Amino acid sequence: MFNPSRDQVRQFFFGVWAKYQAGQPLAGAEQPALDAVLAHPEYHALLDQPDRYQDRDYLPESGETNPFLHLSMHLAIAEQLSVDQPPGLRERYERLLKRAGNAMAAQHEVMDCLGEMIWQAQRHQTAFDSLAYLHCLDRKLGDA
Structure with a gap:
């Protein structure tokens, strides 16, 4: 089972967004990831700034939603639905x-x-x- 680290997940979403903005082709899980990102414009500015958000913590006790977790759950659901x-x-x-x-x-x-x-x-x-x-x-x- 694939078990990426927090940094790998974040790099994946930053990379998908960068590829999309550069007009580069997407492969594999990148397309459903982009679909989730495009459906969440509130995350676009965050994805434009990987240096600022790569290491940021999102604390539920502060009422914060972790955008990377949220997007990852969209991917998990897409995979669950596909099978x-x-x-x-x-x-x-x-x-x-x-x-x-x-x-x-x-x-x-x-x-x-x-x-x-x-x-x-x-x-x-x-x-x-x-x-x-x-x-x-x-x-x-x-x-x-």
């Missing part, structure tokens, strides 16, 4: 998409559940609970 993992995720996403009306809003709904499940796994030092993830989505859909 329907956990099984049933894609169907739930399609229903959220229909209700929300756009992909970013639907992905943010999924992201709420994904973030909660990651937090729970870290907090309790357990494996990621795929069933709880799906149940969280079911609650958002009004199925639970």
Whole structure:
């Protein structure tokens, strides 16, 4: 399993943005990463300044959202959807998409559940609970 460091993740997003601005071709995960970046114009100025933001900490207790984590979660969701993992995720996403009306809003709904499940796994030092993830989505859909 690929497990990049914080610096590698940040360099990846800075690099994708720089390539896009230079009109260079993107490869592999760079295109879905760019899609997420383009959907979040509030991060463009940050991505224009890698020297300033490469090492910046984002503290949740200060009410800050880590833009690199946020963008990475979009990539994780895109990958999960591409392989329907956990099984049933894609169907739930399609229903959220229909209700929300756009992909970013639907992905943010999924992201709420994904973030909660990651937090729970870290907090309790357990494996990621795929069933709880799906149940969280079911609650958002009004199925639970």
